[in-house]
Amino acid sequence: MQRVPLVLGNWKMNGSVQANEALLQGLLGSLSPQADAAIKQGDLQAGVAVPAPYLFQAATRLRSSGLLWGAQDCSNEIAGAFTGEISADMLKDFDCQFALVGHSERRERAAESSDLVGRKLGQLLNNGLMPVVCVGEPLSEREQGSAEDFVVEQVRAATKGLDEQQLAALVIAYEPIWAIGTGRSASSSDAQAMHATIRHELSQQSQSAAQAVRILYGGSVKAATAAELFAQPDIDGALVGGASLDATEFANIIQSACPASQSLH
Numbered sequence: 001m002q003r004v005p006l007v008l009g010n011w012k013m014n015g016s017v018q019a020n021e022a023l024l025q026g027l028l029g030s031l032s033p034q035a036d037a038a039i040k041q042g043d044l045q046a047g048v049a050v051p052a053p054y055l056f057q058a059a060t061r062l063r064s065s066g067l068l069w070g071a072q073d074c075s076n077e078i079a080g081a082f083t084g085e086i087s088a089d090m091l092k093d094f095d096c097q098f099a100l101v102g103h104s105e106r107r108e109r110a111a112e113s114s115d116l117v118g119r120k121l122g123q124l125l126n127n128g129l130m131p132v133v134c135v136g137e138p139l140s141e142r143e144q145g146s147a148e149d150f151v152v153e154q155v156r157a158a159t160k161g162l163d164e165q166q167l168a169a170l171v172i173a174y175e176p177i178w179a180i181g182t183g184r185s186a187s188s189s190d191a192q193a194m195h196a197t198i199r200h201e202l203s204q205q206s207q208s209a210a211q212a213v214r215i216l217y218g219g220s221v222k223a224a225t226a227a228e229l230f231a232q233p234d235i236d237g238a239l240v241g242g243a244s245l246d247a248t249e250f251a252n253i254i255q256s257a258c259p260a261s262q263s264l265h
């Protein structure tokens with residue numbers, strides 16, 4: 001099945017109004033005509049997950065570009081007395097198209113469980129937003145040979161109770177924790193093996209949804225390594241942290257995901 005490649009940047013807690021202006025203009029100016037055309041034709045999707053205070057700025061700058069903008073998290077609650085939380089409905093108010101949930105930095109620092117991630121994901125689906133569900137194992141699990149079991153359990157817990165249509169609307173980002181921000185990417189073959197495992201797990205719930213779900217790789221993706229990753233049959237794009245803060249580097253990663261730049265999946 002042909003899935004539309006997707007490349008998302010995760011700015012994390014970086015940026016300022018002024019710096020974002022330069023980064024967004026730089027990104028728009030660095031996209032190749034080929035990538036720009038592919039995005040506008042719907043053959044390629046790319047975008048940025050920005051800190052919530054900058055969603056209005058991202059919406060203003062990106063609205064006519066075809067690029068997507070989204071948030072890095074979303075509340076599991078609908079509305080009310082939840083100080084500091086941001087609801088899916090609010091994200092929709094800023095015309096976000098997606099939000100990350102379950103990033104390992106939130107699972108670790110804010111002790112988010114897979115059950116909570118599943119409830120956040122549900123809020124996004126209820127509001128017509130695309131959830132990008134992050135999963136990935138710590139180094140200890142990889143070294144013990146239990147990385148696949150660990151990730152499958154995260155996928156299972158986050159997708160519990162979803163119907164076929166909801167499942168097909170998900171994006172999953174496989175981000176081994178030991179590869180995030182370390183400069184040490186998973187090899188393309190190790191990443192492919194895990195992506196195939198994730199797709200197989202999804203197929204236990206629905207064969208057709210498993211074929212539709214896009215599975216992104218994340219963890220020290222650079223322009224130099226992107227093409228090899230994107231050539232793998234189950235790697236449908238990337239979630240990019242550090243390298244998305246450099247407009248040229250990020251545009252080059254997007255270029256590598258252009259359908260004409262890679263062998264067809």
Ligand code: PEP
Nearest residue numbers: 180181218219220241242
């Ligand atoms: C991330 O935080 O989602 C990420 C993949 O970061 P980096 O690309 O910097 O490893």
